[in-house]
Each structure stands twice: as C-alpha cells, then as structure tokens.
Amino acid sequence: DQQVKQNSPSLSVQEGRISILNCDYTNSMFDYFLWYKKYPAEGPTFLISISSIKDKNEDGRFTVFLNKSAKHLSLHIVPSQPGDSAVYFCAASSDNNDMRFGAGTRLTVKP
Amino acid sequence: DTGVSQDPRHKITKRGQNVTFRCDPISEHNRLYWYRQTLGQGPEFLTYFQNEAQLEKSRLLSDRFSAERPKGSFSTLEIQRTEQGDSAMYLCASSFILPGQGYGYTFGSGTRLTVV
Numbered sequence: 289d290q291q292v293k294q295n296s297p298s299l300s301v302q303e304g305r306i307s308i309l310n311c312d313y314t315n316s317m318f319d320y321f322l323w324y325k326k327y328p329a330e331g332p333t334f335l336i337s338i339s340s341i342k343d344k345n346e347d348g349r350f351t352v353f354l355n356k357s358a359k360h361l362s363l364h365i366v367p368s369q370p371g372d373s374a375v376y377f378c379a380a381s382s383d384n385n386d387m388r389f390g391a392g393t394r395l396t397v398k399p
Numbered sequence: 400d401t402g403v404s405q406d407p408r409h410k411i412t413k414r415g416q417n418v419t420f421r422c423d424p425i426s427e428h429n430r431l432y433w434y435r436q437t438l439g440q441g442p443e444f445l446t447y448f449q450n451e452a453q454l455e456k457s458r459l460l461s462d463r464f465s466a467e468r469p470k471g472s473f474s475t476l477e478i479q480r481t482e483q484g485d486s487a488m489y490l491c492a493s494s495f496i497l498p499g500q501g502y503g504y505t506f507g508s509g510t511r512l513t514v515v
Contacts, residue, residue: 297439319501324506332504387502392440
C-alpha cells in the first residue's frame with residue numbers, strides 16, 4: 289500500500305533556479321513528515337522535517353511546506369546547486385512509529 | 400561514534416544459501432530499524448526494535464527472514480534459503496528525536512545483496 293507517493297521520478301533544474309519536489313500521502317494519521325537525500329552507494333541522510341501542526345519549516349536553502357487538507361507536502365530548494373543532485377525521498381510517520389517512504393525523485397541540477 | 404555501521408557493504412550469494420547482515424546503531428539510539436530498498440523504490444519497512452524487543456514486523460518479512468538484537472545494541476538480519484527476489488539494498492537505521500517533531504532516522508550505508 290503506497291501511503292506516500294512521489295509521482296515525479298525525476299526533475300531537472302538549472303543551477304541557481306528553484307527546485308520543487310512534491311509528495312502526496314493518503315494516511316491522515318501521519319503527523320511527522322521528513323525529507324531525506326540519498327547519494328549513490330550511501331544510505332539516505334536526513335534533510336528537513338515538519339510536524340503536522342505547522343505548515344512551513346525553513347532551514348537555509350531548504351523549505352518544506354505542508355498542506356494538510358490536500359495531504360500534500362513539498363520541498364523547495366533555492367537557489368539550487370549542482371551538489372544538490374541526488375535522489376530525494378519523502379517520508380511520513382504517525383505516533384513515532386515506523387516511517388513510510390515515497391519512491392523518490394531524482395533531482396539533477398545542471399551547471 | 401561515527402554513525403550507523405553496516406557490514407558487509409556487499410554480499411553476493413547463490414540461491415538457497417543463508418546470509419546474515421550486521422548493523423551497529425548509534426549508541427545513544429534505542430530504536431533500530433531494518434528497511435529494504437529495491438531499484439526505483441523508496442525504503443520499505445521490515446522490522447524495528449526498541450532496545451532488545453522486536454516491536455513490529457512487516458508482512459514483507461517472510462518466515463525466511465529473522466532479525467535479532469540480543470543485547471539492545473547491534474542487530475543482525477538473517478535470510479535463509481535466499482531467493483533471487485531477495486536481491487536488494489538492506490538498510491539499517493537508528494532513530495533520533497526531533498524536538499517537537501518526533502523521530503528521524505540516521506541510516507547506515509546499507510548492505511547490497513545480490514542473489515545469483
């Protein structure tokens with residue numbers, strides 16, 4: 289059961305522009321949402337998170353937006369840099385239980 | 400502490416053989432998770448431990464799979480009678496607390512299993 293969906297398998301952006309990665313979820317019980325970044329041959333690394341009581345969380349170039357009514361969240365990266373090129377996973381959990389991941393979006397930032 | 404360690408990084412085995420993977424979590428983290436990731440997919444939950452207690456198992460974890468965390472520190476994941484469909488990246492993670500936001504995971508680099 290795909291409770292967390294990332295419908296765009298890939299995204300290509302020019303350096304300096306904004307990257308927007310999207311994620312949809314179906315389980316209304318999810319109350320924490322996270323974004324992970326993964327380079328080849330490495331495990332995913334934590335990037336940024338948001339609680340369901342918020343609609344925005346910002347950390348440097350990274351901002352996560354949550355729209356609970358639409359069950360949608362997005363990750364904005366601005367300005368995008370070539371080093372941001374990686375696979376980005378959206379994840380969600382409820383009551384501090386195990387996390388469910390989307391299938392990932394491969395971001396390519398072109399110089 | 401250098402993070403979550405997994406051993407081996409790569410394992411090639413013949414179908415029908417048994418394999419065992421090890422995970423050493425970050426020492427302060429009491430929760431440990433096993434996930435499996437296949438090409439083009441996100442990590443899929445297999446099981447997790449709180450200290451030495453195995454609290455949840457996914458239906459993906461068939462009876463050929465067993466996980467242990469005997470002393471609440473390192474964990475092992477064993478796959479018996481491996482099948483080609485078991486080929487995947489096996490990820491271990493331990494959890495940290497995000498103040499006011501619940502848990503996040505620190506992942507290891509994974510063990511890539513290839514069953515031939």
